[in-house]
Amino acid sequence: MSSRAEPGRSSSQDLGDLSDLDDDVCSALLANARTKDLEANAVIYFQEDATEYLYILLSGHIRLTYIGEDGFVTLYNIISAGRSFGESGLLDNLPHCDTASTIGPARVMGIDASWIRQDGAAQAAVRQALAQLVAQRYRQHMQFTRALYFPSLSQRLAYLLGGLLDAMGNDLAYRGSRVLCLGPEVTQRDLGVMARGTRENVNKTLRRWQKDGILALEDRHIIVLDRDRLDNLAINLD
Numbered sequence: 611m612s613s614r615a616e617p618g619r620s621s622s623q624d625l626g627d628l629s630d631l632d633d634d635v636c637s638a639l640l641a642n643a644r645t646k647d648l649e650a651n652a653v654i655y656f657q658e659d660a661t662e663y664l665y666i667l668l669s670g671h672i673r674l675t676y677i678g679e680d681g682f683v684t685l686y687n688i689i690s691a692g693r694s695f696g697e698s699g700l701l702d703n704l705p706h707c708d709t710a711s712t713i714g715p716a717r718v719m720g721i722d723a724s725w726i727r728q729d730g731a732a733q734a735a736v737r738q739a740l741a742q743l744v745a746q747r748y749r750q751h752m753q754f755t756r757a758l759y760f761p762s763l764s765q766r767l768a769y770l771l772g773g774l775l776d777a778m779g780n781d782l783a784y785r786g787s788r789v790l791c792l793g794p795e796v797t798q799r800d801l802g803v804m805a806r807g808t809r810e811n812v813n814k815t816l817r818r819w820q821k822d823g824i825l826a827l828e829d830r831h832i833i834v835l836d837r838d839r840l841d842n843l844a845i846n847l848d
């Protein structure tokens with residue numbers, strides 16, 4: 611990963627998920643970090659590539675996909691700034707199990723995997739934090755997988771939207787109220803892939819919810835007006 615040096619600009623807050631580590635550990639991580647500005651649709655790593663870095667997204671959005679044994683490409687997550695990714699190979703010394711690519715322009719920090727794998731108190735603290743993150747992500751992935759077997763698209767889509775709002779929703783003022791929305795980095799095609807539906811059926815469902823006052827669709831944004839009703843759709847049959 612080539613670097614673009616900005617002396618003195620990095621801080622522990624740039625470490626996102628790892629920013630709560632002790633100051634000396636954060637300093638060691640930053641000393642072994644490089645940053646890179648990427649264009650839209652740039653591939654950061656491919657599935658089966660060697661794990662050479664731990665990545666932290668500083669700005670922009672990343673699409674995570676994997677190819678199954680049937681050759682089908684599955685989009686399983688879209689992440690926003692502050693999230694780490696590419697962690698699993700650091701713990702088991704195996705290649706990446708997914709592919710990471712940018713949605714729009716993004717800035718990514720890469721921390722040298724060879725340093726993380728070394729012996730030392732700081733490295734041990736990082737590996738422990740990564741193990742906790744991987745366990746947390748595994749639980750989230752299992753919840754997401756179970757949601758894929760909800761019997762209706764409305765349930766699956768409502769559950770997915772709720773999760774994306776919690777992870778990357780933007781707070782904004784809309785007609786006198788504070789609401790959450792998803793920006794254009796999450797397309798209806800993405801929602802269809804993640805919710806096991808077609809783009810056309812996702813669009814029909816969203817427009818029905820717009821008519822019911824649950825959300826609004828404006829300028830490629832999904833603006834959620836009634837979060838309680840959206841959450842109820844995820845646990846109730848149509």
